[in-house]
Amino acid sequence: MIISGDDPVSRGAQRFEVFSGAGKRREWPAEVKASIVAECYSGREGVSAVARRHGLDPSQVYAWRRAFCDRFDAEGVALPAAGPQAAAFVPAVIDPSAPPDPAPMRRSRKRRRSKASAVELEIDGVAVRIGRGADAGMIAAVIEALRATR
Structure with a gap:
């Protein structure tokens, strides 16, 4: 049952697609297929990378294989085993003129203290923050200076 106003004809087109591809199946010669499959066995790239480079879907390359x-x-005819390549090591080159790297620094497990002020004074609208470890003589001098400016 179609309700008026609910069918696609009365609503008009909602989406418009443009296909810019070839529009038909591509024909691949057997030599090209064999070349693409051989690239998969080279060990330098995987099937997906080879397929992507040739504009193919990986499932198509697997089907060809x-x-x-x-x-x-x-x-x-026996195919060569396509096992993983053996790991290869890169030779190490030691430069005797280069200084050795310093030993890594270990962080101490001490608790870090917050950098908040130990004492905060407000005298006549002037705020003074005195940090931990401040000299008592310096603190007294600052307080006397603030009192003198009143």
Whole structure:
């Protein structure tokens, strides 16, 4: 049952899509397919990277690989094992003229004190904040100076 005003014809177009692709299936020659599949076995890139570079979906490349493997099995041709490459080490070069790196600094486990003031005075609208460890003589001099300015 269609209710008037609810069908797509009466509402008009809501979305407009433009397809800029080839618009048809691409035909890949067997030589090109074999070349793309061989790139996957080189060990430098994965199947997804090879497919992306050629504008293909990885599932398409996997299907091509499977088809080539089935064909080679039927013909009795053995494919090389595509195992992971052995780890290689980079040679270390030690420069005797360079100074050695300093030992890493260890942080002490002491509790950090907050940097808040130990004493705060307000005299005639003037605020004085005195931090921890301040000299008693200096504190007395500041208070006397504030009293003298009144």
